[in-house]
Amino acid sequence: MSIPEPLLKVAAIFFDVIFVLLVFSFIFIFGLRFYWRWKAKRLKGEPVPEELLVPKLKKGKGLIYFYSPNCRPCQMVEPIYKKLSKELKGVHFVKINVLEKPEAVRKIGILATPSMVLVKDGRIKEVILGPVSEGVLREKLK
Template identity: 60%
Template sequence: MSVPESLLKVAAIFFDIIFVLLVAYVVFIFGIRIFWSFKSKRLKGKELPETKEFLRLKKGKGVIYIYAPNCKPCKLVDPVIKKLSKEIKGVPFVRINAAEDVELVRKLGVLATPTVIITERGRIREILIGPVTEGTIREKLK
């Protein structure tokens, strides 16, 4: 029993379309990641906006944690931030809900959640986009 040639052509076109869509998706995801890393490099050294939330970050090191309540990766990072804020004394932690403080998030130039911003003397020193581990944050705070 042989398969009709027209059915083989349709199947080949179908698999070609699936392959093109898969490649486009991968290129899109990597493109977004490259854009985020480029944007975050441009933000390094930038001074924090003059707001009451950031007053305690003007001296020494600090951490800004930007999250969204419905973000799954944020739910993984949230316990890490809470634990570190209790353990590391002398380093202020500021939590910003991106859904409620949209204007402040725009001022910071944040594109995705979760984002952890390490500050030093009121300036952005490091930006960590996406889920990060406790060890990574500790290392960046040294």
């Protein structure tokens, strides 16, 4: 029993379409990640927008934590953030809900949550995208 030739052609076209969709989705995902990292690197040295610059961030070190209450990775980072905010006394911590202050978040250029912005003397020192471990965050805050 053999498979009819028209059916083989349809199957070949179907698998070609699936392959092309997979390739484009990988390109899109990696392109988006590349863009986020590029944008985060461009923020280094920029002043923190006035909407986000609370008085305690003008001098010394600080961390602005952007989160969303319904974000799973944010819920994983939350205990780390709370622990470090209690332990590290020389660092000022600010927590911003992206759903409550979308204009301020848009001004600084945050595209995804969780994101953390390290601030030193009112200027952006580094932008951390995505969830990070306690050790990495502690090392960056020293």
